[in-house]
Amino acid sequence: MQRPVRLSVDCMGGDHGPSITLPACRTFLDKHPDAELLLVGKPDALTAAASWSRCRIVAASEVVEMDDPIDIALRKKRDSSMRVAIQQVKAGDTPPAADACVSAGNTGALMAVARYLLKTLDGIDRPAIASVMPNTRDGFTTMLDLGANVDCTAEHLLQFAVMGSALVSAVDGKETPTVGLLNIGEEAIKGSEVIKRAGELLRAAGESGLINFRGNVEGNDIFKGTTDLVVCDGFVGNVALKTAEGLATMLSTFIKQEFTRTPYAKLAALVALPVLKHFKDRVDHRRYNGAALLGLRGLVFKSHGSADALAFETALTRAYDAARNGLLERVHERINFALQASLNTNPANANRAAEAPAPRQAA
Amino acid sequence: MQRPVRLSVDCMGGDHGPSITLPACRTFLDKHPDAELLLVGKPDALTAAASWSRCRIVAASEVVEMDDPIDIALRKKRDSSMRVAIQQVKAGDTPPAADACVSAGNTGALMAVARYLLKTLDGIDRPAIASVMPNTRDGFTTMLDLGANVDCTAEHLLQFAVMGSALVSAVDGKETPTVGLLNIGEEAIKGSEVIKRAGELLRAAGESGLINFRGNVEGNDIFKGTTDLVVCDGFVGNVALKTAEGLATMLSTFIKQEFTRTPYAKLAALVALPVLKHFKDRVDHRRYNGAALLGLRGLVFKSHGSADALAFETALTRAYDAARNGLLERVHERINFALQASLNTNPANANRAAEAPAPRQAA
Known part of the structure; x- marks a missing residue:
């Protein structure tokens, strides 16, 4: 044992x-x-x-x-x-x-x-907060940073990618998790100056085998599960997380209102209860509680x-x-690899x- | 006529x-x-x-x-x-x-x-893209910028607030729409350096009567309808918009899957159809299509x-x-007011x- x-x-x-x-x-x-x-x-x-x-x-x-x-x-x-x-x-x-x-x-x-x-x-340089969101593939997309660091450099984003990859490999058992850089378009020329520079660093890290970089992803890719890991600064990550929470809350409120609006709706709710319950379980945020401080x-x-x-x-x-x-060892190994390869600039x-x-x- | x-x-x-x-x-x-x-x-x-x-x-x-x-x-x-x-x-x-x-x-x-x-x-200095998202109050929250400007200064965010206020007043008939600055916490000390500085400018603009500023809001406030207008840079706005779209798509997919999973679920879907239809109409994105280039x-x-x-x-x-x-006149009047009051620094x-x-x- x-x-x-x-x-x-x-x-x-x-x-x-x-x-x-x-x-x-x-x-x-x-x-x-x-x-x-x-x-x-x-x-x-x-x-x-x-x-x-x-x-x-x-x-x-x-x-x-x-x-x-x-x-x-x-x-x-x-x-x-x-x-x-x-x-x-x-x-x-x-x-x-x-x-x-x-x-x-x-x-x-x-x-x-x-x-x-x-x-x-x-x-x-800076610890980051990583957590998961559910995706359409019935898996989880890991995302960081979610609010610890508001002003990030490209180097910080590279460190997040390295630490996040270690997290996914440890917790989800994917040895070479795919990494996406959160941006406002798929093309490498998109985004702020920091993001464009981060894209270059992540691409280099991908070519060296440090991470499995797949390029830019957009907000909707989080829930598509396009990549296992989504990297962003803490400001953007926090806004995305809370926007998603806000939308989920609103839709949940609307569903409850609709299924109690009329006597017929209440009857329909009774009939649909097992289905709605299964749906609710599937997106139950309690199933993905627990953020890692990396x-x-x-x-x-x-x-x-x-x-x-x-x-x-x-x-x-x-x-x-x-x-x-x-x-802890996984993060440490990957960071040491990055240091030795001088990838962290x-x-x-x-x-x-x-x-x-x-x-x-x-x- | x-x-x-x-x-x-x-x-x-x-x-x-x-x-x-x-x-x-x-x-x-x-x-x-x-x-x-x-x-x-x-x-x-x-x-x-x-x-x-x-x-x-x-x-x-x-x-x-x-x-x-x-x-x-x-x-x-x-x-x-x-x-x-x-x-x-x-x-x-x-x-x-x-x-x-x-x-x-x-x-x-x-x-x-x-x-x-x-x-x-x-x-x-820069045009911005403004659109609306539905909120729990069964109204709409107007948001800008949604992607035209990725690197914004505090002054740009102030201009967005002024133009967005003009838009809400013209289209939604609210003469003094409330304005929130998208941030990662309600406290004025939160956020990046640009956001903190923008908070100061927006507060001053609020005190002068140029806008009706209510302070910081978070991602979930978009769907709560905490303020009529939410101001952010184009990177954050685009990520928030696409994150919301992605989550909505995922939840819609899950609902469809659940209501077709078993013969009972399909029966329940028939019974619940009018209720689900009403719910769907309520969040139908076609009802809020049309972004303004301001x-x-x-x-x-x-x-x-x-x-x-x-x-x-x-x-x-x-x-x-x-x-x-x-x-057009409303935007122009407000911008002129700002210029004359030297609020735009x-x-x-x-x-x-x-x-x-x-x-x-x-x-």
């Missing part, structure tokens, strides 16, 4: 805290007999889990609230469940206590604390703040899959053929 | 040409007894309309194909239906022959030819290339409404208190 995968869970984070995170952890443990959990939070709030096997409660006296400014999370609440949970994946003289951390806490705070505690990998010296996953137990369990599973399949990285971090799972 | 509104129609443009544009023109004329049309194209292809009243065929010997490069449209095909149609709205020593032009031709070519022939208004010395509207007769008729109606309600515009163009409807 494989060595266990251990996750540290910020049980206090998100809109609902332990009332959601604990049931999710329970189900997750039942489904993953080789998983172990470090449940981080106020012990009083976690008593329900005190007797669980393959679990240990790690005390943290404070909680980062969803509307806490980054500064509070970073400098004031030094014993927050978020911070203590992240600390568990930090490698020091000894391997880290956990393989990956999961939190539903606020994104800005999580990224800031994770970056402060874990530091970025050599060869990475580029750090440790694995951190972010659940949606409003996640319910099923959604939070999905985030746990994604973190588990990433850790089980050596995401950032001169500051020229001599940074990095030492491997010491992840727990490499022991 | 009001003086007639006259539209020039590029009958050859789009994927389908006269087989779509002529039936759309016929229906449009029937619904608008005070409208007149200049039908531009190859006379042989327009014989069906030869005897229509309130119509005149204007001969053009060439056609800009959907995949023609901009250069071909601009420099080679000087007698194209697109170019001749645009020429009709150009004011010279005499008022223009038409109040607005409508084409389903390719966007890049249309913008380039329109800009070349008509020139930009004083105070406007900032030019003449009104030009762009229909989707793949528009059917109903969609093309919608574009004709939008152009008609804009011309009837003096969109582009120094090149400092002494450009512009002369009014001579639109046909002002005669």
Whole structure:
């Protein structure tokens, strides 16, 4: 049997805290007999889990609230469940206590604390946030960055492509995932100056075998599944993500309104219920909850703040899959390949053929 | 009775040409007894309309194909239906022959030819493309730019806000439409450097009464209808638009698949048909076809290339409404107000208190 995968869970984070995170952890443990959990939070709030096997409660006296400014999370609440949970994946003289951390806490705070505690990998200027969206092929399209970096250079976009490819290979099991650069046309001459330059870098990276670059993609290609990975800056990625969420919400509202508008519509709703249910399950956003914070010296996953137990369990599973399949090493290998091939044109990285971090799972 | 509104129609443009544009023109004329049309194209292809009243065929010997490069449209095909149609709205020593032009031709070519022939208004650096998306309030959210300008300054975004406000006031009859700046968070400190600076300019413009600025909005606010107008650069706008199109297509595919998956599902589809039909009508993209090219010395509207007769008729109606309600004068007045109040901080515009163009409807 494989060595266990251990996750540290910020049980206090998100809109609902332990009332959601604990049931999710329970189900997750039942489904993953080789998983172990470090449940981080106020012990009083976690008593329900005190007797669980393959679990240990790690005390943290404070909680980062969803509307806490980054500064509070970073400098004031030094014993927050978020911070203590992240600390568990930090490698020091000894391997880290956990393989990956999961939190539903606020994104800005999580990224800031994770970056402060874990530091970025050599060869990475900025960590990025990657998540998945469903596509017509009944698979998932991975997309990054989704909001961590608003002003990006072409080099940053190349780094995103490299890290995202590592993520897809680890979590979705595709060794050479296809990569698209989000643009406003397929032709290489399209787009802003940064995007055109990024296109050149990605093409070169594709030719060197670092990534499997397929050229420009457009917004609709995300849902077509034209490429496994879509790369963009955090501003564009965040707008695309929230636009999609907004449209989905509107259409869902309209469908509900239409199926309750008249007595006939209500009857039709009863008849159509199993069909609508199947449709709903297929696009259920809880099935793809769990964004990866990539580029750090440790694995951190972010659940949606409003996640319910099923959604939070999905985030746990994604973190588990990433850790089980050596995401950290995969990112590191690809970045080192890029550095050695001098593909990353950032001169500051020229001599940074990095030492491997010491992840727990490499022991 | 009001003086007639006259539209020039590029009958050859789009994927389908006269087989779509002529039936759309016929229906449009029937619904608008005070409208007149200049039908531009190859006379042989327009014989069906030869005897229509309130119509005149204007001969053009060439056609800009959907995949023609901009250069071909601009420099080679000087007698194209697109170019001749645009020429009709150009004011010279005499008022223009038409109040607005409508084409389903390719966007890049249309913008380039329109800009070349008509020139930009004083105070406007770059024309922008504005269109509408449906929102949960059963209204429409107008958005610009949707792809004409990929690298924008804060000043450009201010100009978009001013022109977009004029558009909403003319077409949707809201005299002081609310304006949102598309960003990745509501707080003023969010976003890229350009967006933060644009936020300052838009706030100042709001305080001066030039626009009704409501602050930052996010992608999901487009479909909530949080503001009447959403302003963004052309890269972000195009990605948001195509992301929404892609998601809508995917969900529509999924619904069709679910309602044909099993014999029961097919039965349920029959029962639910009237409800699904009503839902479909509500989000029918043909109901909001017709993008405005704003900032030019003449009104030009762009229909989707793949528009059917109903969609093309919608574009004709939008152009008609804009011309009837003096969109050109409204844009001009607002831009002049901005110039006089020195709100547009582009120094090149400092002494450009512009002369009014001579639109046909002002005669």
